[in-house]
Amino acid sequence: MTRSRICIATGTRADYGLLYWLMRDLSDHPRFELSIIASAMHLAPQFGETIRFIRQDGFEIDATVPCLDGDDSDAGMGRAYVRATEGFLSALEGIKPDCLILLGDRFEALAAATAATFLHIPVGHIHGGEVTLGAIDEVFRHAITKMAHLHFTAAEEYRQRVIQMGEAPDRTFNVGTVGLDNFLRLDLPSKAGLMADLDLPADSDYALVTYHPATMEKTGPLAGLEALLEALETFPDLKLVITKANADPGGRRINERLESYEARWPDRVRLVTSLGQVRYLAAMKASTMVIGNSSSGIIEAPAVDVPTVNIGTRQEGRLRAQSIIDVAETAADIKAGIARALDPAFRDGLKAKTPPYGRPGNATGRIVSVLEKARFEGLGRKPFSDLPGMIRKG
Secondary structure: OOOEEEEEEEOOHHHHHHHHHHHHHHHOOOOEEEEEEEEHHHHOHHHOOOHHHHHHOOOOOOEEEOOOOOOOOHHHHHHHHHHHHHHHHHHHHHHOOOEEEEEOOOHHHHHHHHHHHHOOOOEEEEOOOOOOOOOOHHHHHHHHHHHOOEEEEOOHHHHHHHHHOOOOHHHEEEOOOHHHHHHHHOOOOOHHHHHHHHOOOOOOOEEEEEOOOOOOOOOOOHHHHHHHHHHHOOOOOOEEEEEOOOOOOOHHHHHHHHHHHHHHOOOOEEEEOOOHHHHHHHHHHHOOEEEEOOHHHOOHHHHOOOOEEEEOOOOOOOOOOOOEEEEOOOHHHHHHHHHHHHOHHHHHOOOOOOOOOOOOOOHHHHHHHHHHHOOHHHOOOOOOOOOOOOOOOO
16 A cells, blocks of 8 residues: 655644644554654754754654744744745655645744645645734734645634635534643643752642733733733742743744843742643643743643633634633733632632533544545645635626
């Protein structure tokens, strides 16, 4: 039996963690041959060179696409996109996959989709149809959808939105959320082990904090961060495990400010470039709350009944669980949100609610099942699927 070559492109610590089990299951599957392209933040020392985690997990990397040069201005990220597109063209020319799998909405995923389009390589897209009005990734996500041929959405509402964009219903699948599979399949360390690793007291109550630039806001990345840091001063007994911002415009300034904050509060704050997927999920599951504007606070945290104080507009438009407390980027609002997340009455009511992204399940298995049935040679040509009644004939 001829095996189909499936290529997965990953650019960040976050998307690798979400793609891990798909990569593992495809690499072990008799029908498929897995290729991996690592790009962007994985290759950058300032973001922890997280390519090492991929290699430590036993995966062979077929190609790398460096594209970041330290300029995280808007124009600088645009030039990074151009470099990434050129790099993916070369990488995909050499690998010649039958299908390229992409997750999410970052610029390097858009670059990979663009390259695959020119090379007539079918694309499978995970997490399409979602809305994040506060991030420029919103545009990238929908552009990737239009360049993709198979769609794997995290909820039925998102599936319907992909279909609304003209994608064929029989190529659009609500598989659930791949990131939630990790809670069932990964062996997560205990809280005591995690606290020892972070050099914090074993019985610490702590918040897991991640704050990224809201790239559609005009106020700059530091205004909201300063409001957050001011609010955190009100809760001195709450330890803070903070992960650094990503490579979006303004991320470098956020990280520099966080480094000075950690230096000011060395007994309370642990700032890490990357926890890696296992430690990050363990830290989330054992935390008192998640604070910031990361999608993990919207998708993963509700699945393990951890409250989220979601700051600002970066995640505006995503489905909301009742465990999510949306606050403006002001110190007063963030203080009120943290206080509510600490309220025992609020916390006690979370387990009875089913989050919109569901509980940990088998999203990865559903994707593999679709790929098993796919005829990749026929995917390249796709119709525009009009909604009923939208087009008049004659």
